[in-house]
Amino acid sequence: MASPSQAELAKSLAMAQQELDYRVDLFNRMTSSCFEKCMDRRYKDGELNVGEHSCVDRCCAKYWQVTGIVGQMLGAQGQGM
Amino acid sequence: MASPSQAELAKSLAMAQQELDYRVDLFNRMTSSCFEKCMDRRYKDGELNVGEHSCVDRCCAKYWQVTGIVGQMLGAQGQGM
Amino acid sequence: MASPSQAELAKSLAMAQQELDYRVDLFNRMTSSCFEKCMDRRYKDGELNVGEHSCVDRCCAKYWQVTGIVGQMLGAQGQGM
Amino acid sequence: MEGMENLPEEQRDALLQKIEELQVRDSLRTYNSVVERCFVDCVSSFRSKNLDSTEEKCVSRCCEKFLKHAARVGMRFGEMSSQSEQQMQQMMQQQAQQGR
Amino acid sequence: MEGMENLPEEQRDALLQKIEELQVRDSLRTYNSVVERCFVDCVSSFRSKNLDSTEEKCVSRCCEKFLKHAARVGMRFGEMSSQSEQQMQQMMQQQAQQGR
């Protein structure tokens, strides 16, 4: 395989950065949405109780499924992604 | 006209990027504000009804006018823009 | 002292930019949080009244203290900052 | 995007690639923001780890509705942008004529 | 912004230009955020496509109030930043003395 050109390298650096940005953004939104859905925000305690733990797990699973549905619909439209 | 220097080119690239960023940010905020003002978020339907359509049009027009008022006030202050 | 290499310079430029970004982000969040905590948002007037002025001062002071507490806890965890 | 035509080819390519990158970045952000909005609006029970059919339908409609809404805003945004650019150009021409 | 003084002139120029760019970017974002806030707080009827005089006045005052508020926060922010930098420098000097 020929070694990649400067322009190709710049492009793959940019793509890697994009992917990382995308994942971080997804993670942050999932974190804050599930925090708001699941946590008792009176903060009587710094620990998560049993109910909160299982809520977070289900919340993440459902959030991920929404990601899939929206991804399919955007893909079908040929819009983005 | 003499050909522009490297520094000038870098500056005009940066300016073009700034302008694009600004427009995208404006568009995103207009979109989400008008979504919240106009859309029935029980999602009984994926379509916009007649009322929602005209609400969006007016919402965009008013949002644009607010842009103008704020722009004048910031300009008068010599703050930003 | 030897003059810094290209890589070191690039790194210190990046660090300076990070620090600036961080401060701007902190300032913006403090500004919007204290706006929501302290301002009467019916906008009968463009001026801040006496109560609002002292509320903003205290709000900034308390926000800063929260910054300190969170910073210590994150530092203790060895997580970032 | 004034000044674009003054750029030498190499620089214009760099700019166009940058614009493409920004578009990818923006569409990924839009994607994430639609997911967040429709999740927040449609999902509120966490007794199961799978979406039920009501939630699924809600998410689909929410996504469809958001895209149609955004398309309409985009249309209006384009109209208003080009109008205000015309106004600005007219103003600048008038000023240039008065100035000379 | 420590380390600034160690930079050769060319690099310092690049940094200063970068800072200027960041300032433009930040003032444009502030502009967009004031518009959004004042629109959300002041406009809620969509029976007409033009702002009425009550809405216009509300937007002006909102914008004025936000700018004055931000200026005050900026003043306090500056005071607290310089205080905490002094504290940090004192601490670092003490540690340096103890260390040697």
Add this chain to the structure above:
Amino acid sequence: MEGMENLPEEQRDALLQKIEELQVRDSLRTYNSVVERCFVDCVSSFRSKNLDSTEEKCVSRCCEKFLKHAARVGMRFGEMSSQSEQQMQQMMQQQAQQGR
């Protein structure tokens, strides 16, 4: 992060440094967002300019809770990401076999 292994060393270093920068940036943003969340949730009286002990405790617990929450989300996120990558690779291999 496909393509990483195709990069010559120099470029890989640049990428790794960029990633490190992004991580610092993200941890600073997280820091700011925890501060904002815990301030908003815990502080609502402005009759004094110092946090009282109730507010202080609330902020500590909020911060602790947020970090534990984020760690758990991170764990789930990692699991789901690696699963969906496996699925994607299986799909791509099937398509490659059908395509030939």
